Amino acid sequence: MTTELANSIALWQTASTDGTFEEAMSALEAIVQLLDSGNLTLDESLDCFELGARLSARCQTLLEQAELRVELVQRSLEPEPDSEPPF
């Protein structure tokens, strides 16, 4: 295994345990791309596949837990009728 791949795998592992949804999702995308490229040995493929499965599980978990946050932006400008250009 190249050091480059080993480094990537280490990063993806972190994403699969502690990553945000975006991190896990982009790691999963990278893995699928890598697998699709077919440039891996069987062992590497299996490692990546297993990691991919864990990342997708992580995504599913985060997705189930996610709650939409809503916030009100208060008006920060006072009415300035004179500043508007005429119609």
Added chain:
Amino acid sequence: MLDTPHTVREITDRIRGHIEGDPLLGDLWISGEVLESTVSRSGHVFFTLAGDEAQIRCVLFRMNALRQRTLPSSGAACVAHGRVEVYASEGTYQFYVDLVEEAGIGLAALEFELLRQQLESEGLFSEDRKRPLPASPGIIGVITSESGAVWHDIQNVIRRRFPFARLLLAPAAVQGENAPRSIHQALQSLIIDGRAEVIIIARGGGSVSDLSAFNDEALVRAVFAAPVPVVSAIGHETDWTLLDLVADLRAPTPSAAAELVSPSIGTKLATLEQSLSLHVDRFERELAARTMDADRLATSLDRSGPLALIHDYRVHLHELEATSSSITRQYLEESERLLERSRDRLTAEARSEFESHKERAARAASLLQALSPTRTLIRGYAFVEHVDTGLPLRSASSAVPGQQVRTRMLDGSFDSVISNVSASIP
């Protein structure tokens, strides 16, 4: 006193000053019938507007002529916008037209068309300047009415498609007189807040006149100047507002706007998972191929390699095992014979001893019979023993109140607790 005669130039300039100093003549609409419309070789359109026995010569320069939906044709009733200026070299005044529309269109629509053309010529609606929406915006700004279905629709769509997002609502009046300023202010507060990565300006369906807020020039310019992409969702399929034209993306409905700004992560994830699972087949094929390779290799190794050697050892081992087991068997058989002989002898000896024991036992039994308490029990007596120790209670003086005792009789026993002790005086 005779005044010094004025030159033609002086008078012309004076008239020009009067005409061009009149604010009305600098920006006005004139309606009338088109006469003698001609297009010059250079593309300018010359015509006359006539009505009520009056005429005014008009010119529509090429640059403006290109923007018109219809050119003035002789005999048509039309409305034109422009300014009146003096054409000094011919000693006339002319109407310099920048917009011509067929008569019968309301003034509001004419103003709209004028503004649209003006903003278009400034490049506000240019396709080149439409910005792409962020792929997965973490923070989405929403400008709409705080109460009402639109805000709920947007929340529902985003919650379903992209629940990781944060929605910033900048409430605004989307109808009525204050709407343009209210929306403009909401936009400014979102821009000042600075967090929104994309902004939706949304409104439900309504009458066309209610849409005027979204044609407000100041608002349209503010949207053009916004640092992040703006999506319009004004709720009208057919009518395009100027906001729709300047927005980076126009959505037919507020829900559609919410869908356009939020990636459907569920779908995306499913796609990824599907392509991941496609690799399982590949793994299985590869594993099958490798297993076959391994089998072939093993077969060839069997014939020549260390496996053959191992096979030889194994055969040898079997032979050794066979030999050793026959030796063991002989030994075992011999031991068994010995054991059998011993057992026979022992049995004989035991039997004679058993016989004498039996006699002694019978004697002891009859002796016991004489001493047996059973005889006493038959006569109706009982004996008492401690429940915990099983030792007989031989005297009343050893009885302790509260102790459990068992009373045995011929046909059984019963337990009782000592309650009252009284020793008999001898």
